Amino acid sequence: MRAAPPPLAGGAPGADALRPLLDTVLDALREGAHARGGPLPAGGPEAAARRVREALGEPLPDTGRGADEALRTLVHALAEGAADPAHPLCAAHLHTPPLALAAAADLAASALNPSMDSWDQAPAASAVEALVTAALAAEVFPAADRPDALVTTGGTESNQLALLLARERHGPALRTVVGANAHHSFHRAAWLLGLPEPVVVPTPRGTLDPAALDTALAALGGPGRPVLVAATAGTTDEGLIDPLPDLAELCEARHAVFHVDAAYGGPALFSRTHRHLLDGLARARTVTVDLHKLGWQPAAAGLLAVRDADDLAVLGHTADYLNADDDTDAGLPDLLGRSLRTTRRPDVLKTAVTLRALGRDGLGVLVDACVDLARDLADLVEKAPGLDLRARPTLTTVLFRPSGAEDTTVAAIRRTLLTEGRAVLGRAEADGRLWLKATLLNPHATPGDLAQLITLVEGSAHR
Template identity: 40%
Template sequence: MRSHLLNDLTAEHYRRSVTEGVERVAAKLATTDRPFTGVTVDALTPRIDAIDLDRPLGDTSAVLDELEDVYLRDAVYFHHPRYLAHLNCPVVIPAVLGEAVLSAVNSSLDTWDQSAGGTLIERRLIDWTTARIGLGENADGVFTSGGTQSNLQALLLAREEAKSDSPAKLRVFTSEASHFSVKKSAKLLGLGQDSVVPIPVDHDKRMQTVALARELERCKRDGLVPMAVVATAGTTDFGSIDPLPEVAELCARFGAWLHVDAAYGCGLLASLRYRDRIEGIERADSVTVDYHKSFFQPVSSSAVLVRDASTLRHATYHAEYLNPRRMVTERIPNQVDKSLQTTRRFDALKLWMTLRVMGADGIGQLFDEVCDLAAEGWKLLAADPRYDVVVEPGLSTLVFRYIPAAVTDPAEIDRANLYARGALFASGDAVVAGTKVGGRHYLKFTLLNPETTTDDIAAVLDLIAGHAEQYLGESLDRAS
């Protein structure tokens, strides 16, 4: 069994095994003609359940053959231009190369003596990102597992910085369209059930600052503490960007921590043409970025950034076996001093490789392309009498609803849209997402693939309409 340990004696075995795996995946990517096969849970579960994990195959080729049957054949492939569903991007090759390197070396980014140069690379990328945001010379941050963890850590820091004698008095303000992790974080942080105050959004799904001002004033009047305002730069459903300069002004006036959730919109930090859409982000106290959404990185690659490095002390605990206090005075850089995690992958390497091969402009060009595609898709939807489109996109998301000419019952229209989404997924021809707007079911394109074209969008819209009409026709037959 020692022959399977990766070391100096098994380097050739490693090379052969990984090469065979890469060739299998490359062949699969090259021949994939749709984003999904349409396999069902009931069809796939018995194949996986039948595998006896206590009886190893003992051969890499045999395992890869088996993997083809239980995973590769039926995976959902985000690189396909008709995958239009969630915030999943196709990944760039330099980042995938970085993934291979970091997995093999297996550095742990909690302490210097487990990572050495990895620590310095991560710190350099944090500095690079905070400079792009404009947080100032005293800024800092740390890589995380994703936007949910980043939002949690940001609100932890905000809670600890808030001047309050009771957690029950703390309030967090965020738009109705913000990410669910804001409420989840408040619960995990032990704040009261009513601690998150939802702020109405305008027609473009952006936080209404007049309503925010009113709620902040009420908070003060009631003797409560405005712990934080969470503004969103790219909501999950609509890609909407809150009016950051105005929100920042209100935070300064009422003494609230400003957190900007830019998990989606962080791609604008590299944009060549649309950077101005997040003006005001430089005034944030903390920022969430998800490189694995709009920097075309493999999961996971994310970070939480802060204006004042000293606030990260609220996540610091010292253990004698790991990061004793003396290391601070000895100027030994331990990232665990800033992180909610202890053992942590060297995910920063993927972004480092990407920047060193493509540069920030290369990333920005790709993100600009999907924003342009969404603008063209919006024009298609706005001109198509079969569809109602909600808002003009601020990033690369389109939310719309099929509206049949002969049906007026909103509940029946809901069912037609739900059916169309499910039937499309089952066919494997395309994958789209769904959400609710005003209590009604809508469909959603999240466009993060520069290879997707307006022809792809038009074709998928025709497929959706066809499935919806099929449902409505069958429904009419049942009724008669």
């Protein structure tokens, strides 16, 4: 007699099936974090891989060990071996600690498992996405008549979509101009889309200089030559923001398409204190925003906002089994033009829950807290006699290094802290030197945590 299949997550019985499994998962997460004891596992790559091999055993056994054992063992191994962004000394990347409520919403999305490629797979989820993306697009473009936004996997996909929309309007002769501070995704997007390699404008002071950009645009030809200029609001290395109003003015004068990669800095719009940093953002034609960075969402939670929804019409696509013309004419929403992907998760649910729970003001408080933390860390670096600060932070990124140290020493300090499992710091090239990078995205971090980070760096520098 054939055994009964394992229970499913959805439907009315799904909640009862999930409940005991969640207890197992939550216990394993807690116990794994305690076993780790710090921001990441000690011992380096080989030690981490060995622990995983030992826990996993045979990846595809003939006979399974059951749900409880599998969850307990592997979730514990993953938690013990994680670089945990919720730990205040894990501060290397634009990799945010997700809010508990957003993670809980993501569980619901996984359990229901709607696929956002046709309405009959996602009736409620598609309506939530339409309402939330419209609201977020209006936040980016408050004066626009018909703004809209697409949900993406993050900045890389959003930037590629922005180039694609511009290419479809202007043709394959489109040139892209970026600063040396721009995200690498523009180069990859140009390659994927068959566009010329982007023109790179040097950014010796870290931001795109309007005069240097004007020279580059003049060298590309007159107003008949299609050009997209990609500015950055929150650079990956330093968290800097290009002079958006001046760049917007120049793009209008030169008849260039203006795109802003605000994957990092975009959520500063929620802050009444810091939203002025994004003055000029609404003059772009397209804007990239990631809420899995300064928005505390589990990945992925990217957006591409467009000032005019008509720009998205070129993404329209028909597959009779998903959006047949007669179904669309009868009023079923057509979802295929909402993404280049077909099957995709309802990633907007966690964002919708977060917006409803916290509101603009609640998210703004989190943004402000992390900006304040970056300033506090900069204060500590400036007061430390053996450390140099690159510059006062604009957003939540702080670059610093031991005074007079060689780049090899700076790199070694970072790797030592990683190998010992004591701190996770990033690295960035600036001013011809290598710097340690702290990206502060944990609003629960304390001044004591920042002081500990300084102490660890100073101690490693003097070994």
